[in-house]
């Protein structure tokens with residue numbers, strides 16, 4: 001590789017890194033300018049905007065949600081069909097709950113709450129005593 005090719009290659013590499021950083025850094029820092037950008041966009045529809053974060057904070061997922069149905073999610077384990085009640089990773093079905101699943105995120109670690117977030121179900125919260133077919137033991 002001659003010197004000019006080396007410099008071009010180096011410039012190309014540095015440009016890609018700076019472009020990547022301009023995308024990744026706002027994602028990591030929570031995009032501090034996003035709120036001001038969003039608030040500048042006026043809602044001209046007359047409809048009340050839906051806040052998906054707020055919905056997740058307070059709403060329990062509908063068992064009829066398409067993803068919840070696909071994962072056979074139920075708020076009450078008594079609703080799970082018997083053919084799905086299998087041993088997984090050395091845990092019997094009676095030991096499997098959302099609260100001890102790898103995908104479960106407590107809403108507030110300091111307060112015991114009957115619901116939490118599931119990384120797989122984005123449309124609402126799950127019950128700590130709930131269950132779905134994607135259950136994996138928390139590590």
Ligand code: SF4
Pocket residue numbers: 071073097098099101102103104117118119120121126130131132133134135136
């Ligand atoms: S993935 Fe885990 S936390 Fe999410 S619904 Fe299924 S069992 Fe509950």
